[in-house]
Amino acid sequence: PSIVRLECALRGGPPHLRVAKLRRRGRGAGRRTMEGGNQVQVWENTYIMQPKDEEKFLPSRVSATIERVMNEYFKDKEYSVEEAKNWTLDVSNDIKAAVKELNIPRYKIIVQVVIGEQASQGIRVASKFLWDVTSDNWASYTFQNQSLFAVGMVFGCYYE
Template sequence: MSQNKCVSKQTRTYQPTYQLNPRKRFNVENVEKILKRIINSELEEVEYSEKLIPDLCLNLTENIRTAIKEENYDRYRIIVAVTIGQRRQQSVHMFHSFLWDHERDAFASHNFENCHIYANVIVYGVYFD
């Protein structure tokens, strides 16, 4: 004589745990100050050399990225683009286009010139959820 017992299993439902806003927003003014400080100190005495500029761009990119990551912008992907060229009475136009969230994503830029080179540095803070 077996008894059939209906055992009902309770299922737990969890609410989503995602977060739509960062705890610390990407502060454009602070990032611009960091860019200005690093770029002006590193490029003040630099002359253009085809052999040295690629390594200089990589070093600047790493220095800027680590300085901005020390600001602890949580859940942001930091993208740094450094362009350095020789000044020769030319004009340069740069255009960047992205699809992003205007409420959470931001960018900061800094332009530098001396009598030998020009430099354009852009830092993107893209919210990464």
């Protein structure tokens, strides 16, 4: 029986552009390198469509992780418009790394952080996703001190 494999190869241009090519192979066929010699190994689908109960994205665990990271990061910070852009990138990466340490298998992790100045204003942060309500979930935490607020949101999307 033939197995359909998806091989992605880099074909010139910027490194972030990838070209996908489907190819049928018979049993025992050897691997051929694509143009340029770059080849990416792609795993076959497991058809596990739902996570096990012990492997689900638990918002309580993730919220505690976001809280720990944000409290550590922002504990001595005062709002600075020049530095806020870098802070969002840094704390987003820190949160993502900490959530990945929770070892939640088969979930794509998306992190969004919003930082603003405390100036007696109101703000509403919203996000919209198309997802499976039985397996996908989200968690958030809001940090506030005298000079700034920061909202950290983590979305976990299950993938097969």
